[in-house]
Amino acid sequence: MLIDPGTMLALANHRRRELIAEADRERLLTSARRARLARNALAVRGQPDGTLTSCEPSAAVPAQ
Secondary structure (H helix, E strand, O other): OOOOHHHHHHHHHHHHHHHHHHHHHHHHHHHHHHHHHHHHHHHHHOOOOOOOOOOOOOOOOOOO
16 A cells, blocks of 8 residues: 555654643643642641641640
């Protein structure tokens, strides 16, 4: 079966664009995942969100 060289080139270019788009999506998803994990890590290290804190203010008792 003979295929026109122009058609083969168009198919190759189309496939290449698909692979590039897929790689871009992976990079974007990875970046979003890392940002979300970093944001969650900061919330854990900092002050509790508020769902776990008590309503009463805490007072430090001096050591005796």
